Amino acid sequence: MSEARYIYCIANRDEEKTFGRIGLEKSPVYTIPWKEICVVVHDCVSSPYQSEDQETVRSWLVSHERVIETAWEHFGNVLPLGFDTIVKPDEENDAPENIKKWLMNDYKKLKQKFKKLEGKAEFGVQVFWYPQAIAQKLMETHQQLRNLNKEIQSKPPGMAYLYKQKLDTILRNQMEKEAQRYFEKFYKQIDEKVEEVKVEKVKKSEDEKQMIMNLSCLSPSENSKDLGDDLEKIDKKKEFSVRFTGPWPPYSFVQ
Amino acid sequence: MEPVRNTNATLVDLLDRILDKGVVINADVMISVAGIPLIGVSLRAALAGMETMRQYGLMEDWDEQTRNREKWRRDKGLDTSKPYRGKSAYPR
Numbered sequence: 001m002s003e004a005r006y007i008y009c010i011a012n013r014d015e016e017k018t019f020g021r022i023g024l025e026k027s028p029v030y031t032i033p034w035k036e037i038c039v040v041v042h043d044c045v046s047s048p049y050q051s052e053d054q055e056t057v058r059s060w061l062v063s064h065e066r067v068i069e070t071a072w073e074h075f076g077n078v079l080p081l082g083f084d085t086i087v088k089p090d091e092e093n094d095a096p097e098n099i100k101k102w103l104m105n106d107y108k109k110l111k112q113k114f115k116k117l118e119g120k121a122e123f124g125v126q127v128f129w130y131p132q133a134i135a136q137k138l139m140e141t142h143q144q145l146r147n148l149n150k151e152i153q154s155k156p157p158g159m160a161y162l163y164k165q166k167l168d169t170i171l172r173n174q175m176e177k178e179a180q181r182y183f184e185k186f187y188k189q190i191d192e193k194v195e196e197v198k199v200e201k202v203k204k205s206e207d208e209k210q211m212i213m214n215l216s217c218l219s220p221s222e223n224s225k226d227l228g229d230d231l232e233k234i235d236k237k238k239e240f241s242v243r244f245t246g247p248w249p250p251y252s253f254v255q
Numbered sequence: 256m257e258p259v260r261n262t263n264a265t266l267v268d269l270l271d272r273i274l275d276k277g278v279v280i281n282a283d284v285m286i287s288v289a290g291i292p293l294i295g296v297s298l299r300a301a302l303a304g305m306e307t308m309r310q311y312g313l314m315e316d317w318d319e320q321t322r323n324r325e326k327w328r329r330d331k332g333l334d335t336s337k338p339y340r341g342k343s344a345y346p347r
Contacts, residue, residue, distance in 0.1 A: 006282075009278075034307065042312060045285060047286065048286050058266070061266075061269065061270065061274075062266075062269075062272055065269055065273060079277075079278045080273075080276075080277045080278065081277040081278045081280075082274065082275070082276055082277035082278075082279075083273045083274055083275055083277075084286075085277070085280060085285070086285070087280065087282070087284050087285060088284055088285075088286055088288040089284070090283075090284055090293075095284075095286075098282070098284040101284075102280055102282050102284075105282075106280075112279075113278075123258055124258075124265075124268050124270075188344065199273070215341070225256055227258055228256040228258065229256070231256045232256035235256060241339070242256065243257055243259070244257070244258045244259065245258055245259050245260060245265050245268045246258040246260060247258065247260065248260075248268075248272060251272035251273065251276040251277050252272065252276050254277060254278045255276065255277075255278070255279060
């Protein structure tokens with residue numbers, strides 16, 4: 001029945017170890033060693049974990065992460081896999097054999113990744129701005145916008161409306177330029193503090209903030225304070241706020 | 256500024272990572288996950304609100320029940336890709 005293996009991560013050590021029932025739905029988690037590495041798995045049936053029930057999925061995702069964290073703590077260096085990675089048996093081999101075949105094929109590549117990631121962790125950096133504060137600042141500092149705004153006051157309503165539209169268009173363009181300018185400025189600042197940066201898609205946020213930058217950063221764990229100090233300076237400005245998360249297993253740097 | 260790292264506060268960040276990233280196995284012995292859309296957008300959107308409720312303990316019982324039920328259905332080899340709508344054959 002439980003002929004397949006759900007894989008959490010690969011660790012850079014040849015060690016046979018059991019972690020107890022810490023897996024999805026309290027499955028017992030253990031390692032399958034091969035050469036100098038091992039994979040952290042639990043036994044499961046040959047079908048993916050899927051459910052429309054969000055709370056169920058949520059608990060699976062959290063368990064997935066907790067197993068990787070536990071393995072990370074134990075081994076020090078792991079390559080995490082995404083949720084629901086399952087290897088099944090085929091006509092020739094059982095699942096553990098198939099895992100070993102995969103490790104054999106990718107061994108060199110995996111070892112290189114371990115080397116690159118040794119002692120490092122991933123950190124999430126998201127920079128938000130407050131569009132209203134930015135717009136207000138632009139209205140005060142940008143010459144053309146200031147003039148237009150002044151002219152609107154002296155126009156009859158019909159004309160004022162047209163001027164207002166013109167003003168809005170210019171403001172929007174200037175906002176885009178500002179976002180680009182700040183992105184470049186912050187990116188440069190952050191890039192100097194970490195080893196590698198991946199630019200992620202910005203996401204909608206629900207409150208009055210707007211995300212202008214979403215980065216995954218790879219950094220030696222002990223350097224996170226340096227990065228944190230820089231981010232704090234950005235966060236302290238009244239037009240911006242920063243979300244700094246981690247340390248994460250290096251999900252974004254293993255593909 | 257210290258990085259934040261607790262499950263409640265960073266669940267969405269976690270999702271972004273474990274659903275889209277990680278080591279990829281290119282082998283035909285992989286089980287393909289047709290169910291990925293199920294845990295995609297709607298879950299991401301719903302999670303923030305859910306966490307708030309959980310913080311106040313509103314869904315703890317339900318959470319536990321749901322988890323047990325899903326486990327029971329999986330163990331029985333039933334289709335867990337559809338929400339459970341039958342009468343409670345599931346032993347409490």
